[in-house]
Amino acid sequence: MRRSVILAAAVAVLAVGAGISATSASAAATTQHIAVPAYFNPSGSTYWTQLAQSAPAVGVAIANPNNGPGTAFDQGYANAIRAAADAGVRVIGYVDTGYFGTTGRTTRNGQTTTAAWTTQSEGDVATWYSLYGFYGLGGIFFDDGLADCAHVGLYQAVNTYTKQNHAGAYTVDNPGTAAEQCYADAADTIVMFEGSYASYTGWSAPAWELGYADPNKFYHLVYATPSQANEANAMTLSKQRNAGYVYVTPDDLPNPWDTLPTGSYWSDELTRAGGTGPGGGTTTPPPVGSCASAPGSGAVTAISACRDTTSLRFKATYNTAVSLHHVYLNTDNNAATGFQLPSPSPSRLGADYMIENNILYRSLSSGWSWAAVGGVSPGMTVSGSTYSWTVPLSALPGLAATQQAVFNGNTVYTGVLTYGQ
Known part of the structure; x- marks a missing residue:
């Protein structure tokens, strides 16, 4: 065919x-x-x-x-x-x-x-x-x-x-x-x-x-x-x-x-x-959830964050070469817990988790102290200068109804994206 x-x-x-x-x-x-x-x-x-x-x-x-x-x-x-x-x-x-x-x-x-x-x-x-x-x-x-x-x-x-x-x-x-x-x-x-x-x-x-x-x-x-x-x-x-x-x-x-x-x-x-529900044979159809996006500016643009019933998904375009691509995640909707983002970030955020390239880390304190989350890969994919990540919800216990994300490369921090269900 x-x-x-x-x-x-x-x-x-x-x-x-x-x-x-x-x-x-x-x-x-x-x-x-x-x-x-x-x-x-x-x-x-x-x-x-x-x-x-x-x-x-x-x-x-x-x-x-x-x-x-x-x-x-x-x-x-x-x-x-x-x-x-x-x-x-x-x-x-x-x-x-x-x-x-x-x-x-x-x-x-x-x-x-x-x-x-x-x-x-x-x-x-x-x-x-x-x-x-x-x-x-x-x-x-x-x-x-x-x-x-x-x-x-x-x-x-x-x-x-x-x-x-x-x-x-x-x-x-x-x-x-x-x-x-x-x-x-x-x-x-x-x-x-x-x-x-x-x-x-x-x-x-x-x-x-x-x-x-x-x-x-x-x-x-x-x-x-x-x-x-x-x-x-x-x-x-x-x-x-x-x-x-x-x-x-x-x-x-x-x-x-x-x-x-x-x-x-x-x-x-x-x-x-006569079909009355989503199709897809013997496996569950792709879940649909809530997404947020923003144009960004300068070094990091076209940012988006989504949550569905199985995963969190993130995407950003990095317009300058950086060795470490970060996505900071406030998953409990509490800015007082987790890593406090430094200046020039427009928000302290309170990041409970961090994606660094293709590794997911859990915050251990308000300072720079992290532990890698075992058995989980954010599944980073790269298309040109656009980076995408998918993190299973099972790796992130205690998720609030809404969460926040900030993207970072070198000293550039984006604004906060709020997303959820």
Whole structure:
């Protein structure tokens, strides 16, 4: 399901079923979420706004700037991801696995080996989170997947890599055809069908999908569905076939994912899905909380601080070279406790914790006395001169309802940001 090309070979195998009709299912999805391949640039259309406004029926959107995350930060995508996440849509990033080189596909570096494709795939996961993790990215979509048990270990490995490095990440594998049951633990959700409406009406879901207890394990993508009546039938079939995630569109090849349905076609699809809460399979959607931001000035600009139900997140741009990047945190809302920031800070703050580069410290007194918090990394990421940190709430006992942050580099201190829930 690449941004601009749907591989003919992948389409051809969609008609291969397991010989079991949908009516023989022992399980069926009663409510669903729409999961949209959002292969359209937010700067050139209103489709991302339409997505956000269509929550909670729309539960998942797949972002795809350039058959992957690209190499440069895009503020338009950042804003779209944040707006969708705030609305309750889980946004996941597109990663091309290239069938792990088994078909001769080359990586961007011209290599075909399994190891090279693994390295590129894991690198794209890291880039996605480096560029957009701060903005609410919720997981990864692994495209151009394989469906046989001989290769399932490759997908289990990138799934494990993603979840170990990005807590709460939701993962989807897309072989574009019915995967064998061994893939049930290779990702949270599996695309079991990707093809035209004409193919879908004659397709048979495999027995393990029909009998599986959790419909959120399965995702169907149906394009070239010309009329609203066809859309309604496709939605009915997808429920009978136990798909918890579905997307039906009148758009067609070469890229059926570069628009959204509109009008009564779209509203009917949303209604038929019947989803009433945030989407995201077997893991919790990205939590939404309170953020504060300020432009800053001089050496430290574009500062922001957020709290959600799992973490505190901080971001700042350092416009001059500094060796130590500090974020001072008043977590108990009491300026009399913790480290008292010196002049020229505009506030004494009372910092109970300090982030220094990629280490979190706890204040031991009002003076310069700190103890590193063991077993916790602020997960510092750097994009150009912009630094981001994420600190789990579990590392910060006794949080007040609101907290304050001050950013520091050399002798420059920002004003106080107050944030919370």
